[in-house]
Amino acid sequence: MTYIDCYLAPVPRANKAVYEKMAAASAEVTRAHGALRVTECWLDESGPDASTYHGESARRDADQYTSFIEAAGAKEGEAVVMSWVEWPDKAARDIGMAKMTSDPRMQFEGQVPVFDGSRLIAGGFLPMISL
Template identity: 35%
Template sequence: MSYVDGYVLPVPKSNIEKYREIATKAGKIWREHGALEYRECVADDVKSGEVTSFPQAVKLKDDETVIFSYIVFESRQHRDEVNAKVMSDPRLNDMMDPKSMPFDGKRMFWGGFSPIVEL
């Protein structure tokens, strides 16, 4: 079974193109270091819920949208190896500075997941 890292974050609508640019660069780096898939998805049909939802989870503001991202790896071990290479890749340095990020990283959340169904 594969392994998946998932991310959810708020991005100001005015920064979508800037976010797309850095996500494209980052995705190429992840793929170069071995990730099987790299996807960045912008909310299209995401509503606030009564109890919980993507907008509520990131404390979405009126001028923002939700990004849902995931990266697929061969296994948890493969993910750890790939991420170690990615995090030491100097091409990411300028993208990792919180002051230059086109979103509020404090409202981003992520985690690693072991699939229970793969079709």
Template identity: 40%
Template sequence: MDDGPRGATGYVDGFLIPVLPDRKEAYFAMARKASPMFQEHGATRIVEAWGDDVPAGQVTDFYRAVHAEDRENIVFSWVEWPDKTARDAGMKRITADERMKTPPAEMPFDGKRMIFGGFTPILDQ
């Protein structure tokens, strides 16, 4: 999923998420539902990417980073914002949004193993 225009990005939230292959569609259904809400609250672009060439490393890798269990794949995701101020205000509104109060009947991933962080771009071409 790649939802939103490409362009200059002032701030990025990045995510690594372990997801079982049989939960892939449930995960992307959840992402498709959340994407418009993020855009309503100021995000300019949301990308959800299913790993298809994610090698196992000798010391560390994406799987180890999220403590992936047997058969889990990696989702690499990011949300682009105009700037950090817009992101901070948008995330505050998102967490208060009533639509966030009702999670899916069954979460398609283990949120305790999701890795996330905010980043200021140093190169955006």
């Protein structure tokens, strides 16, 4: 069964183009080490509010929902990026991540940080339904 790594990170809006370039390069390396799919998403801040994802009988006021901005801890001037990597299975993920994180193309020391990696939220997920 596939395995999914998910990420949520606040990124300065001013760094969007640089983040996208870094993400594309990282995705290439991740795919080279076994990932089936890499998806990077920039939050549509003008998009629908959380109440629109609920039926009318369960709907609350928009301010009663937690947002991705709050969940990611985004500050003034920051947007939210949600990403996921699909792996063939957890074993392939563990092998691929070990290779990816030691790959020289993924070493960003000495470069100006695109975002604060210590604020990255990450977790591994086992799919329940995939249509």
